Amino acid sequence: xxxxxxxxxxxxxxxxxxxxxxxxxxxxxxxxxxxxxxxxxxxxxxxxxxxxxxxxxxxxxxxxxxxxxxxxxxxxxxxxxxxxxxxxxxxxxxxxxxxxxxxxxxxxxxxxxxxxxxxxxxxxxxxxxxxxxxxxxxxxxxxxxxxxxxxxxxxxxxxxxxxxxxxxxxxxxxxxxxxxxxxxxxxxxxxxxxxxxxx
Amino acid sequence: xxxxxxxxxxxxxxxxxxxxxxxxxxxxxxxxxxxxxxxxxxxxxxxxxxxxxxxxxxxxxxxxxxxxxxxxxxxxxxxxxxxxxxxxxxxxxxxxxxxxxxxxxxxxxxxxxxxxxxxxxxxxxxxxxxxxxxxxxxxxxxxxxxxxxxxxxxxxxxxxxxxxxxxxxxxxxxxxxxxxxxxxxxxxxxxxxxxxxxx
DNA sequence: TTGCGTTAGTGGTCTGACCATTTATGAAAA
DNA sequence: TTTTCATAAATGGTCAGACCACTAACGCAA
Numbered sequence: 001x002x003x004x005x006x007x008x009x010x011x012x013x014x015x016x017x018x019x020x021x022x023x024x025x026x027x028x029x030x031x032x033x034x035x036x037x038x039x040x041x042x043x044x045x046x047x048x049x050x051x052x053x054x055x056x057x058x059x060x061x062x063x064x065x066x067x068x069x070x071x072x073x074x075x076x077x078x079x080x081x082x083x084x085x086x087x088x089x090x091x092x093x094x095x096x097x098x099x100x101x102x103x104x105x106x107x108x109x110x111x112x113x114x115x116x117x118x119x120x121x122x123x124x125x126x127x128x129x130x131x132x133x134x135x136x137x138x139x140x141x142x143x144x145x146x147x148x149x150x151x152x153x154x155x156x157x158x159x160x161x162x163x164x165x166x167x168x169x170x171x172x173x174x175x176x177x178x179x180x181x182x183x184x185x186x187x188x189x190x191x192x193x194x195x196x197x198x199x
Numbered sequence: 200x201x202x203x204x205x206x207x208x209x210x211x212x213x214x215x216x217x218x219x220x221x222x223x224x225x226x227x228x229x230x231x232x233x234x235x236x237x238x239x240x241x242x243x244x245x246x247x248x249x250x251x252x253x254x255x256x257x258x259x260x261x262x263x264x265x266x267x268x269x270x271x272x273x274x275x276x277x278x279x280x281x282x283x284x285x286x287x288x289x290x291x292x293x294x295x296x297x298x299x300x301x302x303x304x305x306x307x308x309x310x311x312x313x314x315x316x317x318x319x320x321x322x323x324x325x326x327x328x329x330x331x332x333x334x335x336x337x338x339x340x341x342x343x344x345x346x347x348x349x350x351x352x353x354x355x356x357x358x359x360x361x362x363x364x365x366x367x368x369x370x371x372x373x374x375x376x377x378x379x380x381x382x383x384x385x386x387x388x389x390x391x392x393x394x395x396x397x398x
Numbered sequence: 399t400t401g402c403g404t405t406a407g408t409g410g411t412c413t414g415a416c417c418a419t420t421t422a423t424g425a426a427a428a
Numbered sequence: 429t430t431t432t433c434a435t436a437a438a439t440g441g442t443c444a445g446a447c448c449a450c451t452a453a454c455g456c457a458a
Contacts, residue, residue: 054250055257067450097349150296266419
């Protein structure tokens with residue numbers, strides 16, 4: 001009754017934990033107080049603290065180790081992918097949209113590589129043998145060249161969704177062609193070859 | 200001891216709720232069973248059920264009304280944005296990355312509009328008066344033209360993050376130019392003008 | 399010094415209780 | 429009959445306390 005904020009306890013706990021992290025400038029791997037400590041310091045029951053922590057955990061922001069404690073970790077959206085997919089993929093057209101977006105992001109990547117005139121990507125050499133995961137490995141490598149982790153995260157998110165829809169495997173020979181073309185810095189050709197993957 | 204899956208209870212509850220929703224093809228606004236019902240049917244304590252529900256709620260997938268029940272709602276990523284920002288924006292370079300990604304996505308949008316040879320966008324006429332939100336309105340409109348909701352969601356997510364960083368306002372005159380150029384289907388010029396926004 | 403059992407701390411889970419809010423119920427009043 | 433309103437039932441919100449499972453540190457013994 002005396003709560004004017006009307007906000008749920010677990011949400012207030014959430015915010016307090018956020019502030020706690022911000023003020024102390026905690027980083028990846030740092031430990032946050034135990035559930036019992038938080039419960040006491042934040043004046044909330046352990047159950048409410050846990051509700052907040054579980055929510056944060058599902059978002060992939062913290063990691064919980066039984067018997068050890070709760071630790072920060074850099075945001076990895078991949079953990080909530082499967083869950084979100086249930087709700088996002090219900091619309092019939094979404095699978096097709098996923099395909100489109102993944103294609104566009106990869107094309108964007110190749111265009112940027114060309115624009116930045118990237119040359120001599122050392123790591124490409126280790127990709128010669130075509131494996132199942134070659135598509136993923138290739139673009140993780142390429143997006144890393146752009147130096148934008150966020151774009152990589154977004155692409156990875158979309159690509160992960162794709163895998164859940166049991167998409168058919170792409171042609172590895174075309175992938176090999178793309179690798180070779182990038183080695184020779186023939187980005188326009190690589191973009192063309194890449195387009196063929198998605199038709 | 201007898202749990203070979205080693206998965207936490209709240210995560211199993213999570214999955215069971217997902218399956219429940221999938222099987223019954225529940226849609227936006229539909230009600231899911233009460234916490235006590237779920238607790239009984241899923242053979243878990245109400246506390247564990249709540250941990251799962253709170254996590255789903257934070258993701259923006261369900262809505263909870265005191266005294267009424269819990270209801271599905273279409274996924275809106277905007278709710279968890281503020282929370283995520285605390286954790287994502289800690290890295291110094293991230294703001295810059297956000298800027299880059301937003302720019303690239305918008306450029307991608309314009310390129311696709313050109314490629315699809317989109318003409319005669321009716322809704323542009325109502326954007327003549329430059330408002331504060333014109334940037335958002337414009338690209339929501341343009342992404343909608345592409346007919347890919349997922350891409351729109353991704354852009355909107357990134358743009359929302361941006362707003363939290365108190366980014367300075369963009370030049371509205373340039374935005375007006377872009378609108379005019381799109382009206383005349385001068386996409387190349389629009390792309391050039393757009394580049395100027397982010398320099 | 400090394401090895402290992404003990405123990406304290408921590409997350410994981412459950413039970414049961416009580417409060418706050420909404421909606422349905424049904425009796426009383428018009 | 430219709431309307432009004434107190435009551436009850438269902439539901440989410442929150443808490444306290446208990447117990448289990450796991451980890452790491454401690455300290456004693458070999």
